[in-house]
Amino acid sequence: MLLDKYLPRIEFDSYEDFKENYRVNIPEDFNFGFDIIDEWAKQEPEKKALVWCDDHGEERTFTFTDISLLSNQAANYFLSLGIKKGTVVMMILRRRWEYWICAVALHKIGAILIPGSLQLTKKDLIYRGNSAKIHTMICINDDYVIEQVEQAQASVPTIVNKIVVNGERAGWRSFQDEVSGFSTEFARPTGEAGTKASDTMLVYFTSGTTGEPKMIQHNYTHPLGHIVTAKYWHQVQENKLHMSVSDSGWAKFGWGKIYGQWICGAVQFVYDMDKFIPTKLLQKIQDYKLTTFCAPPTMYRFMLQEDVASYDLSSVENFTTAGEPLNPEVFNRWKELTGKEIREGFGQTEGTVLIANFPWITPKPGSTGKPSPLYDITLQREEDGTPAADNEHGVLVMQNLKKAWPTGLFVGYYNNPEMTEEVLGGGSYCPHDVFERDTDGYYWFVGRNDDVIKCSGYRIGPFEVESALIEHPAVLECAITAAPDPIRGQVVKATVVLTKGYTPSPELTKELQNHVKHTTAPYKYPRIIEYVDELPKTLGGKIKRAQIRKEDEAAQK
Known part of the structure; x- marks a missing residue:
């Protein structure tokens, strides 16, 4: 087992034990190609690595x-x-x-x-x-x-x-x-x-809220950071099939389809689909008897529109999700139909999994879980940088980087030392995501800093409104954004895709608004509801809220 070489301890008794005692050994010249791929080939020449299929009968x-x-x-x-x-x-x-x-x-x-x-x-x-x-x-x-x-x-x-x-x-x-x-x-x-471990291995272009995409730079230690992702969040098993649904153009591919999984000796299952069709994906999970599975919440939502109970998904021991917050309604329905919880995780192109529902944690519907042991994570008040209290909004901050650089965290912006110094030079990194932490230490995603809606003096996180809306049977999926308003500055807007059998109407709009008022605080209800056939999304399944906001702002001019 290759993990023994890189982890002084593999098994842990509790989340607290894991958080306190997880460590990674990093050889000075670590290279994923030689030290993982070639080493597995040397130790077990017939060990399976990859099972690949497509929509055209190739395997x-x-x-x-x-x-x-x-x-x-x-x-x-x-x-x-x-x-x-x-x-x-x-x-x-x-x-x-x-x-x-x-x-x-x-x-x-x-x-x-x-x-x-x-x-x-x-x-x-x-x-x-x-x-x-x-x-x-x-x-x-x-x-x-x-x-x-x-x-x-x-x-x-x-x-x-x-x-x-x-x-x-x-x-x-x-x-x-x-x-x-x-x-x-x-x-x-x-x-x-x-x-050397410190050489640049990988560069991802990632879009910020302003300016051109930035070049996120990872060195050769990055794959070792994904042991936590694969072993303790996905919970992959050696010689068993794991599937993460992602195109190779995205960091999620590195998270779930190559590095940590192969270090752990799991078999990558890859379905090279031409287009996402929920029934075809469910069929693959059943036919290949996958052991672990990860997909964006969007895909779970669309699979739930099909007859999930008619597929035998019993081989899957752990379902996971990331890329967007997981609505409690989706969590509860999936568990009802499959008997299994979906363990949500959170992270970024800049690193490995930051917060997740690890094995020792009982997931709370809607919560992202607890911090990874790789990172010293805290929540800080946006206005003054002081620690946020429990149940209070705070921006996520990774601190004490100069004391110990987290394995797998990006090392800067490629060809841009000025931006690297500006963002990382102070010894901490703030990705500008807003969370709340409850009294049990669970983290709850509120939204990106720029996604949080400021309306009539209130701060409203889009995720809580989306989760309320999606509980209504008429709503397949939705995006909550801030729309410009001459009186309030901003108001809550819902862009909604309806489930089969529902059509837009003033009566339905009123019904959905009342539903949100009764499900969450009344001031959070969407004053504007727009019905669309589909939401703008990245190939990775993330909703492009910024695009919706820009279109609304342009329409106001």
């Missing part, structure tokens, strides 16, 4: 030996193209199995990997390409993706290689055709060519 199973040899081959191929330690490579591969091969190969070389979403436009790619000085693009054979990259290339002079996966394209190198001729032997680089 592939890979052992750690397969991943080791194929990544060696890819590493030799990439070296032949001028990719070396520090070279920046962007991959847009959705959930293709080649992602795992290429990512491990790039980690072995010491190249810097930037995952990218299928939704990136020409403009997005030009900005990313020039900001990070991207050298190579590795992309799925998708018309939209190929077109955007080709249109952007003329404006990004650093791009030397364009590699297409799963097919051929004029002007592109074919990964399948070209990689096969290279050796499956790849010696671990030493000296200046070798990687």
